Each structure stands twice: as C-alpha cells, then as structure tokens.
Amino acid sequence: MLIGVIGGGEAEGDALTLAHEVGREIASRGHVLVCGGRGGVMREACRGAKEAGGLTVGILPGDDLADANEFLDIPVLTGIGFARNSIVARTANALIAIDGSYGTLSEIAFGLTAGRHIVGLLTWEMRDGAGREPPIERVQSAVEAVDACERAAPGA
Amino acid sequence: MLIGVIGGGEAEGDALTLAHEVGREIASRGHVLVCGGRGGVMREACRGAKEAGGLTVGILPGDDLADANEFLDIPVLTGIGFARNSIVARTANALIAIDGSYGTLSEIAFGLTAGRHIVGLLTWEMRDGAGREPPIERVQSAVEAVDACERAAPGA
Amino acid sequence: MLIGVIGGGEAEGDALTLAHEVGREIASRGHVLVCGGRGGVMREACRGAKEAGGLTVGILPGDDLADANEFLDIPVLTGIGFARNSIVARTANALIAIDGSYGTLSEIAFGLTAGRHIVGLLTWEMRDGAGREPPIERVQSAVEAVDACERAAPGA
Amino acid sequence: MLIGVIGGGEAEGDALTLAHEVGREIASRGHVLVCGGRGGVMREACRGAKEAGGLTVGILPGDDLADANEFLDIPVLTGIGFARNSIVARTANALIAIDGSYGTLSEIAFGLTAGRHIVGLLTWEMRDGAGREPPIERVQSAVEAVDACERAAPGA
Numbered sequence: 356m357l358i359g360v361i362g363g364g365e366a367e368g369d370a371l372t373l374a375h376e377v378g379r380e381i382a383s384r385g386h387v388l389v390c391g392g393r394g395g396v397m398r399e400a401c402r403g404a405k406e407a408g409g410l411t412v413g414i415l416p417g418d419d420l421a422d423a424n425e426f427l428d429i430p431v432l433t434g435i436g437f438a439r440n441s442i443v444a445r446t447a448n449a450l451i452a453i454d455g456s457y458g459t460l461s462e463i464a465f466g467l468t469a470g471r472h473i474v475g476l477l478t479w480e481m482r483d484g485a486g487r488e489p490p491i492e493r494v495q496s497a498v499e500a501v502d503a504c505e506r507a508a509p510g511a
Numbered sequence: 512m513l514i515g516v517i518g519g520g521e522a523e524g525d526a527l528t529l530a531h532e533v534g535r536e537i538a539s540r541g542h543v544l545v546c547g548g549r550g551g552v553m554r555e556a557c558r559g560a561k562e563a564g565g566l567t568v569g570i571l572p573g574d575d576l577a578d579a580n581e582f583l584d585i586p587v588l589t590g591i592g593f594a595r596n597s598i599v600a601r602t603a604n605a606l607i608a609i610d611g612s613y614g615t616l617s618e619i620a621f622g623l624t625a626g627r628h629i630v631g632l633l634t635w636e637m638r639d640g641a642g643r644e645p646p647i648e649r650v651q652s653a654v655e656a657v658d659a660c661e662r663a664a665p666g667a
Numbered sequence: 668m669l670i671g672v673i674g675g676g677e678a679e680g681d682a683l684t685l686a687h688e689v690g691r692e693i694a695s696r697g698h699v700l701v702c703g704g705r706g707g708v709m710r711e712a713c714r715g716a717k718e719a720g721g722l723t724v725g726i727l728p729g730d731d732l733a734d735a736n737e738f739l740d741i742p743v744l745t746g747i748g749f750a751r752n753s754i755v756a757r758t759a760n761a762l763i764a765i766d767g768s769y770g771t772l773s774e775i776a777f778g779l780t781a782g783r784h785i786v787g788l789l790t791w792e793m794r795d796g797a798g799r800e801p802p803i804e805r806v807q808s809a810v811e812a813v814d815a816c817e818r819a820a821p822g823a
Numbered sequence: 824m825l826i827g828v829i830g831g832g833e834a835e836g837d838a839l840t841l842a843h844e845v846g847r848e849i850a851s852r853g854h855v856l857v858c859g860g861r862g863g864v865m866r867e868a869c870r871g872a873k874e875a876g877g878l879t880v881g882i883l884p885g886d887d888l889a890d891a892n893e894f895l896d897i898p899v900l901t902g903i904g905f906a907r908n909s910i911v912a913r914t915a916n917a918l919i920a921i922d923g924s925y926g927t928l929s930e931i932a933f934g935l936t937a938g939r940h941i942v943g944l945l946t947w948e949m950r951d952g953a954g955r956e957p958p959i960e961r962v963q964s965a966v967e968a969v970d971a972c973e974r975a976a977p978g979a
Contacts, residue, residue: 357897370640387897412880412897418748418913418937429825429855429880431899432913434937435747435906436730437624438594441617445886445900454640457623461597464617468593469886469902481637484526484610513741543741568724568741574757574781574904585669585699585724587743588757590781591750591903592886601730601744625730625746682952749936750906753929766952769935773909776929780905793949796838796922 356511357412358504359389359447359471361462362396362478363455370454373476374399376497377451382409384501389414389447391439391462392423392430396453401426414443441465448511449504452478452491463491472507474500512667513568514660515545515603515627517618518552518634519611526610529632530555532653533607538565540657545570545603547595547618548579548586552609557582570599597621604667605660608634608647619647628663630656668823669724670816671701671759671783673774674708674790675767682766685788686711688809689763694721696813701726701759703751703774704735704742708765713738726755753777760823761816764790764803775803784819786812824979825880826972827857827915827939829930830864830946831923838922841944842867844965845919850877852969857882857915859907859930860891860898864921869894882911909933916979917972920946920959931959940975942968 358381362374378400381388388404390397392413401411405426413427418434433439440458444450444465449472452463459478466473467489475491482488492507494500514537518530534556537544544560546553548569557567561582569583574590589595596614600606600621605628608619615634622629623645631647638644648663650656670693674686690712693700700716702709704725713723717738725739730746745751752770756762756777761784764775771790778785779801787803794800804819806812826849830842846868849856856872858865860881869879873894881895886902901907908926912918912933917940920931927946934941935957943959950956960975962968 412899414899429897430914431880431882431910433901433910434913435594435750435903435910436597437621438591438597438747438903440597441592441594442899442901442903445902446898456639457620457645460637460639461617461620461624464613464620465593467613468617477640479637479639481616481635483612483616483635484633489613568743570743585741586758587724587726587754589745589754590757591747591754591906594747594903598743598745598747601746602742747906748909749933750903750909753904753906753908768951769932769957772949772951773929773932773936776925776932777905779925780929789952791949791951793928793947795924795928795947796945801925 356448356508357387357389357446359443359450360396360400360453361390361443361450361455361459362453363459364393364395364397366395366454370396370477371399373497374453375403377453377500378403379407380497380501382407387412389443391443392427394424396455398424398426414439414446444471445469447471448508451476451500451504454478472504474503476500512542512604512664513545513602514542515599515606516552516556516609517546517599517606517611517615518609519615520549520551520553522551522610526552526633527555529653530609531559533609533656534559535563536653536657538563543568545599547599548583550580552611554580554582570595570602600627601625603627604664607632607656607660610634628660630659632656668698668760668820669701669758670698671755671762672708672712672765673702673755673762673767673771674765675771676705676707676709678707678766682708682789683711685809686765687715689765689812690715691719692809692813694719699724701755703755704739706736708767710736710738726751726758756783757781759783760820763788763812763816766790784816786815788812824854824916824976825857825914826854827911827918828864828868828921829911829918829923829927830921831927832861832863832865834863834922838864838945839867841965842921843871845921845968846871847875848965848969850875855880857911859911860895862892864923866892866894882907882914912939913937915939916976919944919968919972922946940972942971944968
C-alpha cells in the first residue's frame with residue numbers, strides 16, 4: 356500500500372526520530388512511502404525507508420529538484436505550491452501525521468475530506484465549532500502507526 | 512479590501528444567520544467578498560453581500576456553474592477540486608471562518624500558512640503537537656468580525 | 668459575460684495595440700475581463716478595460732500582488748503557478764487569444780478542452796497528428812473579436 | 824531518468840502500437856515512465872513498460888483509482904483535473920508526445936514552458952503568431968524517441 360507521512364519541514368528531536376522509525380517500518384513491510392518530498396519529518400522518513408530498501412515518492416510544491424530531499428526515488432514536481440498538500444493526502448491510502456505546523460494541518464484536513472484514515476504521533480488536536488473531534492487515531496510508536504494504517508486500508 | 516468568508520457548505524442555524532450578517536457587513540463597508548462559491552455559509556454570506564449592494568467572488572472547485580450559488584458576481588471555475596481552498600485563503604486579505612467542517616479546517620490552515628489574519632466565529636479550535644494555538648482571533652458578532660479584518664489589513 | 672484575454676506577457680507592437688483595443692471593447696459593452704493578471708497583452712487589455720469603466724479579474728500564478736498589473740480590480744492569487752492557465756481558460760465564457768508564447772498555447776489547449784469558443788488575433792496555428800485544425804475563429808480586429816465572443820456564448 | 828509519455832486517451836491504430844513500443848523501450852533501458860495514468864496512449868505505454876519489468880507512475884486528474892489504467896505502480900491522485908497536465912510535463916526529464924488531442928497539446932505547451940525536451944511521434948505541429956515553430960524533435964520510431972530523450976537530458 357501507499358502510506359503517506361506528513362509532518363513538519365522544520366521538526367526537531369523526537370519527531371525526527373519517530374519519522375525515521377516510521378519510514379523504516381513502512382519500507383520493511385513492503386509499502387511505498389509518499390510524502391511532500393522536502394526536509395524535516397519528510398526527509399527522515401525517506402531516509403528510514405531507503406535504509407530498509409523501500410521506494411519513496413515525493414510530491415514537491417515547486418518545480419526545482421533542489422528542494423527535494425536526497426532520499427526520493429520519484430520526485431513529482433507539481434509546481435502548484437502548497438496546494439500540493441491535497442495531492443499528498445489523497446494519493447496515500449492512509450496517512451501518518453508526525454508533529455507539524457500549518458502545512459501538516461492542511462494535509463490532515465484534506466486527508467479527512469478524502470476519507471483517508473489518519474494516524475497521529477505528537478501532532479495536531481482539534482475540535483470543530485460543535486466540539487467534535489475528527490477521527491484521528493492516536494498512537495505512541497512507529498510500529499503502532501503502521502499497524503493502524505494496515506488495519507484501516509487492508510486491501511490497498 | 513477582499514475579505515474571505517469560509518465555512519460549512521452544510522451549515523445550519525446560527526452559523527447561517529451569522530454568515531448572512533457578515534456578508535451584509537462586508538458589503539456595506541465597501542469591501543469585496545471572496546468565498547468558495549457554494550452553499551451553506553458561502554451562500555448566506557453572498558446573499559447578505561448582494562442585499563447590501565456588494566461584489567461577490569466565488570472560487571469554485573469544479574468546472575460547472577451549476578455548483579455556484581445564485582449570489583455570485585464573479586464565478587471562478589478552477590476545476591482543481593478541494594485544492595481550490597488554498598486559493599480562497601490566499602486571495603483574501605483577511606478571513607472570517609464561520610462553523611465549518613474539514614474543508615474549512617484546510618482553509619484556516621492555508622490562511623495561516625499565507626500569513627492571513629483569521630477571525631473565528633463558532634469555528635474550529637486546535638493545538639499543535641507542542642500545545643500551541645494558532646493566532647485565530649475569536650469574536651462574537653459580524654460587526655466585530657469585520658472590524659477585526661479591517662484592523663489586521665488596514666492598507667488592503 | 669466573462670471574456671478571457673490570453674496572450675504574451677512579453678508581447679510587443681501590434682499585439683499590445685490590439686490588446687488595448689480588445690480590453691476597451693469588452694468593457695464598453697458591459698462585459699467583465701478575465702486574464703492571467705500580469706504584463707504584456709494582459710496588462711494592455713486591463714488598461715483598456717479600465718479606461719472604458721470596466722471590471723477586471725486577474726488569475727495570477729503566484730502569491731504576490733507585486734506580480735499583478737496595476738489595472739486589476741480582483742487579483743486572484745492562486746499560488747499554483749502555470750497550472751493557473753487552466754483556470755483562466757475555464758472561467759471565461761469565451762476567449763480571445765492575442766499573440767503569445769507557450770503559456771498562451773496551453774490556455775488555448777485548455778479552452779478547447781473545456782469547450783470554450785476561442786477567437787484568434789495574430790496567434791498560434793496548429794494541426795494535430797491527423798492534420799486537423801482546432802476550431803479557432805480567426806479575426807482581424809478588436810470589434811470582430813468581441814462580436815465573435817458574443818455570438819458564441821449569447822446567454823452568458 | 825523519468826521519461827514522460829503524453830498522448831491521446833482515445834488514440835487508435837499506429838499511435839497505440841508506437842506507445843506500446845515506447846513503453847517497452849523506456850523500461851528496458853532502466854528508465855521510469857511517467858504519464859497521465861489513463862487509457863489510450865498512456866495505457867499502452869504502461870503496458871509495454873510493465874512487460875519489460877519497468878516502473879510506472881500515473882499522474883491522474885481525479886481522485887478515483889477506477890480511472891487509472893491497470894499497469895500503474897504509483898497512481899498519484901491529484902484531484903486537480905486537467906491542471907494535472909502541468910505536473911506530468913514538469914515531472915518528466917524529457918517528454919515523448921504520441922498523437923493526442925487538446926490535453927496533449929496542453930502538455931506539450933507546459934513541457935516547452937518548463938524547458939523540457941519534447942520528442943514528437945505523429946503528434947501536433949504548431950506555429951506562433953510570428954510563424955516560429957517550437958523546438959519539438961520529430962522522430963519515426965520508439966528507439967529514436969528514447970534515444971532523443973537520453974541525448975537531451977543525459978545526467979537525469
């Protein structure tokens with residue numbers, strides 16, 4: 356299956372460690388990693404996936420390979436800026452959100468719109484105007500995160 | 512200035528009443544209303560703006576005018592689906608969020624990414640992984656909402 | 668109706684003169700001008716439209732008003748780069764192509780895809796692999812161009 | 824390198840045979856095939872690439888895998904409609920155009936805008952308003968087409 360990893364391009368510390376572990380776990384189970392193709396969480400997840408012999412796809416905002424991290428097999432140069440966040444969210448069969456800022460928040464929102472299962476690690480929490488929380492599954496580890504994706508989209 | 516109104520296409524009750532008042536207030540002060548062009552909050556805001564003699568712009572997801580509400584002066588047919596949410600957020604000088612579901616959440620996220628001031632009425636609340644809340648200004652009425660937009664983007 | 672003007676951002680000479688006349692003609696007949704919002708043909712058409720008291724909409728590729736020409740009433744900041752060409756083509760009820768380079772060629776192609784009537788002034792000519800020419804109506808003047816748009820989309 | 828194959832979703836006859844051969848040739852030389860992910864030329868090229876053990880990426884317009892051809896390894900669900908044509912053109916290091924209608928014409932235009940080398944087989948011919956032809960390299964066979972891509976983007 357195609358598993359999306361979304362998270363901060365400027366992340367630090369635990370978020371990066373988790374991203375690296377998530378990338379390894381995705382690839383070691385034979386899944387393809389999809390992400391926004393840049394730094395921080397995206398880069399660490401790709402690095403992990405390549406260490407485990409996996410395939411990585413980066414949906415980049417710009418039209419310049421210089422913005423891509425060095426662990427991408429398939430750099431998709433969208434040229435559509437942050438609107439590419441909707442493509443990351445939709446292309447993945449399930450999404451793992453790690454930390455992240457406003458861009459990650461938009462990807463969570465698009466994933467919810469597209470009906471993708473979203474797994475959260477140290478990431479955004481939110482309630483709508485009526486106090487309802489979206490169905491984000493909160494987990495604590497890389498293994499749990501990939502387990503959750505596999506349960507959510509078993510046929511993918 | 513161009514004031515964006517974002518909110519639920521399926522909204523009910525108080526949200527619709529507020530949207531209508533916000534639309535009237537925007538137009539009566541001479542501002543242009545920008546929105547996603549469809550129903551619910553978007554339609555009520557446009558209806559209010561037209562009652563007050565204003566100009567309305569709808570950034571539609573599809574390529575069919577049949578999806579537009581009947582109070583749009585300028586229907587922009589993007590054909591790019593939900594990715595159009597990033598255009599609504601960016602085109603406005605400031606944004607008023609009323610109620611709303613995941614699409615509105617993505618517009619709030621894009622507005623924050625683009626540095627637009629966001630005013631909230633009965634809408635999403637959120638915290639990132641470190642517990643920080645984004646700078647959304649919470650208000651209680653249409654007048655306060657448009658006041659807040661004018662203060663935030665005075666030269667627009 | 669919404670009439671699109673597409674053409675070179677780097678155009679010179681006759682193309683600019685025609686663009687200016689086309690913009691005046693569109694506005695003097697009460698139509699709204701839609702274009703890509705930048706320089707060259709787009710700027711001259713907007714200048715003409717404003718001289719005639721019209722309304723101008725610019726669908727800009729970037730997210731910076733500094734790229735907009737100074738004759739836009741409604742600058743739509745798409746942030747999606749050249750992919751915005753598909754929005755210009757689709758938003759217009761009919762299109763007038765004046766001169767232009769590869770961007771204009773893409774707008775002609777998108778207009779044809781969307782079934783919009785296209786009127787050509789000093790612009791691209793093309794044949795597909797089977798030697799067939801697309802239905803572009805060739806005219807010689809601004810008046811003929813706007814006449815052709817009105818005939819093609821009478822109810823818009 | 825990433826080689827893009829663009830062409831008609833409704834193509835017939837020689838165009839389909841050439842597309843199949845081009846797909847095989849791309850994959851047998853170890854390149855990745857990028858296309859719009861749908862039928863006709865795109866499907867035949869992907870089928871050829873898979874027969875030769877290659878990797879295929881499809882940049883789809885919609886958000887439904889049902890629109891994808893059955894020979895895609897990486898279906899990218901853009902959800903941005905025909906605007907995705909700009910992503911196909913930009914993501915490829917070089918492009919091979921086979922037959923095709925208006926969508927293909929837009930991809931040629933975007934490829935030219937992005938500075939990609941374009942190789943043509945039975946496809947569009949065009950001249951701008953000054954009578955100049957864009958730099959499309961015309962060839963007669965699948966082998967020549969892939970040779971031309973390799974010469975044009977040697978380091979990719």
